[in-house]
Amino acid sequence: MSTMIMRPSLFNRPAWTGIVICTIVLALLPVCNLLFPAGSALHVSSYTVALVGKFMCYAMAALALDLVWGYTGILSLGHGVFFALGGYAHGMYLMRAIGRDGVYQSDLPDFMVFLNWKAYPWYWWMTDHFWFAMLLVVLVPGLLAFVFGYFAFRSRIKGVYFSIITQAMTFAFMLLFFRNDTGFGGNNGFTDFKRILGFTITAPATKAVLYLVTLGLLFGALVLCRMIVTSKLGRVLQGVRDSESRLMFIGYNPLWFKLFVWTLSAVICGIAGALYVPQVGIINPSEMSPANSIEMVIWAAVGGRGTLIGPIIGAFTVNGLKSWFTAAFPDLWLYALGLIFILVTLFLPQGILGLVQKFKKRDAVAAEGSASKEAA
Structure with missing residues (x-):
């Protein structure tokens, strides 16, 4: 008689309850901003909505990184380049949507007029179309990750060496984009956006829609990543993390599994960057x-x-501390960040979520012990 292997549920009931409650609370923030006047106790300021929207973009990037680091054992120190490339792809559309409302009242962006450009470079082709720009948001980080990952994983580069070359990659792209002759605004980049899909980008209603789209995509990315890690594919990825040589011995080729999750992570990170740009400006x-x-x-x-949930919590926690610290003690934030990382490494190797789970296990053991004593 054949036995059927049951696929584990995405989340247990308490986790689903927490996720739904947090999603509803976050969704209410822009609603309270729009419906209640500034003097009302229920009013949420536009600054708070923009700040939380930015945190959600960071949370999506952290989620993407956890997919490759936490479940596949690939530590990337270069995910910032995927985040930024997604942002630049969306920013190209936003710059073209300015039209003639710039300082120089030209069809070209102000920085191109200032640098005496006469026409758009070829790689700006079709970027005045929103959906083509959204396609670039996915394709550009994804293609870079695929090519980079293919040669790195095929060469069996892993561990600290892989981390170093990812950091070198993002540093090289940063130096490239700092140049004025690349057509991406040089040191100043893209800014002074006016419209998105014909709507004023600074309007409260537009900001609310951008915020809710970010929340929806963060939730969708969490569910997608959870579906992957709880599937057979997820078990193979964890096998890559725990013992890649043993996985190869039983007939799996880790290259394509690593390449898939690496590329998917880059795409999610690029989408996060694309959502970040119109909200931050x-x-x-x-x-x-x-x-x-x-x-x-x-x-x-x-x-x-x-x-998966832990990095989202971590992104909100660390960036919340950063917002407070940079306002109260602007010169001390980097020291505080280093101290946080050291303390977590030494005393909380499983992070905030691991600490919560540890307390739950301790309470469960204590409850089981007291029940045994009562029974005796």
Whole structure:
């Protein structure tokens, strides 16, 4: 008699309850901003909505990183380049949507007029169409990740060596985009956006829609990643993480599994960058700095890598602290960030979510012990 292997549920009931409650609370923030006046106790400021929207973009990037680091054992120190490339792809559309409303009242963006450009370079072709730009948001980070990953994984580069070359990659792209002759705005990047799909980008209603789209895609990315890691594919990915040589011995070729999850992670990160740009209002090469990629690793570590939900918690926690710290003690944030990472590494190796699970297990053991004593 054949036995059927049951696929585990995506989340248990408490996890689903927490996710749904958090999603509803987050969705209510822009609604309270639009419906209640500034003097009302239920009013949520536009600054708070924009800040939480930015945090959700960071959370999506942390989720993408956890998919390759937490479940496949591939530590990337270059995910900032995928985030920024997605942002630049969307930014090209937003710059063209400005039209003649720029300072120089030209069909070209102001930075091109200032640098005496006469026409758009070839790689700006069709970027005045929203859906083509959205296609670039997916294709550009995905293609870069596929090509880079293919040669790296085929050459069996892994561990610290892989981390170093990913950091070198993002640093090289940062230097490239800092140049004025690349057609991406140089040091200043893209900014001063006016419209998106014909709607004023600074209007509260537009900001609310962008926020809700970000929330929906973050939820969708979480479900998609969870479906992957709980499937047979997910078990193979964890086999790559735990013992790649043993996986090869039983007949699997890790190359294509690693390449798939690496490319998917880059695409999710690019989408996060594309959502980040219209809400923050700027994209420049500093988003590709190695420090930004290292921060993503810290978000995942603080929340709890290998959990998917943990990196989302970590992104909100660390960036919330950063917002407070940079306002109260602007010169001390980098020291505080380093201290957080050291403390988490030493005392919370499983992150915030791991600590919560540890307390739950301890309470369960205590409850079981007291029940045994009562029974005796």
